[in-house]
Amino acid sequence: MRISDLSRLSGTPVGTIKYYLREGLLPPGRPLGATLTLYGEEHVQRLRLIRALTSRGGLSIAATRDVLAAIDQPLDPLATLGVVHYALPTPVDAAEADAVDEQSLRVDELLAAMGWEVSPESPHRRALAASLMDLSRLGMEYGTEDLLPYAELAAAAARLDLDRLENIEDRLRLAEHAAIVVLLLEPVLAVLRRLAQEDESRRRTAWARTTDGAGPRPDPHPADGR
């Protein structure tokens, strides 16, 4: 298809497509004569991914290029997963190097308690320490004991994530889906938690009203189904 068709099909202005081509985010089309270049279905797909990463995922053009470069590397499927995973930006900007150190021990302790094998180079170690530092400064200490149940839930989520990626034969498709599952499922999970918080809050409120706020917490799943 011509660039005009690619623009229409993907809902991306021609100028933006040319910008992505210049920036190396989009692979070049197939030149057919001096003035005509043809694009394929893979360009439509790639444009959708770029849009998802930049708009929803909040990635910069530079970060998007890194992720796409990782996706395009000729590695075996499982190595690809790792490369894509590290190319994605961490959910937390862990800039304050010094303040983070006192929380690093807590992170090491948690990883050991979970039996998680995580590279010493992982940016997520530092990101977790930085987040815990923030909470600590606000007077909310989250010790290893407090974090363990959340880590168990994260482990269960990771198993669901990886299940979704199994049995994808095509390497490029796998890498693309890995980026989507890691990055774009994040807001889904965050929103689900907010919805669940409202429901859980209502359950406890309703119960508090009927008992004047005294007594033990109610069963969150009462026998009548509500």
Place this chain on the structure above:
Amino acid sequence: MRISDLSRLSGTPVGTIKYYLREGLLPPGRPLGATLTLYGEEHVQRLRLIRALTSRGGLSIAATRDVLAAIDQPLDPLATLGVVHYALPTPVDAAEADAVDEQSLRVDELLAAMGWEVSPESPHRRALAASLMDLSRLGMEYGTEDLLPYAELAAAAARLDLDRLENIEDRLRLAEHAAIVVLLLEPVLAVLRRLAQEDESRRRTAWARTTDGAGPRPDPHPADGR
């Protein structure tokens, strides 16, 4: 304490403190004569919260003012929770009104399946529909059956969240902690999932290498502990 001490203790420049006072984010101090105003421990705490919400939480000054206004409302504790919860920005910007509608049914279905009671006005319904729309456009359909296990994990996380807020007697402290738990625990959970994904990916990789990638998926918790 004087504004200079408040600045030193909170690590906030005097100019920034004056800006927060003008914008109504920080309650005024106690005037002592014509040129001296005294501030207390509550101002130090409030400055820390403002910093956490704006820097780590990524809130605008306007959004921060909304949250702080919600925190300062004279409501009973449980109503406060709800107000703070809705004042916080949703993790997803659900601007594209039209495209979202086809996913709303899926959201209703999921809420019904979970037995979750969520206000029809909740911004999180639309946010979830928007996120699912993104995934669908990228060829990743997440149906109710796919979302249910994630929703169960979100429900478990919400129970842990609410447990943390129970038994906080002081209403202002409760509201403040609610904002922190809802907003600032979000990156912690996101990072935990990334760490868990690396570990889970390693487990499956190691297994795939020893069996040449064929056969059923391994037990993610083998009997030898690793």
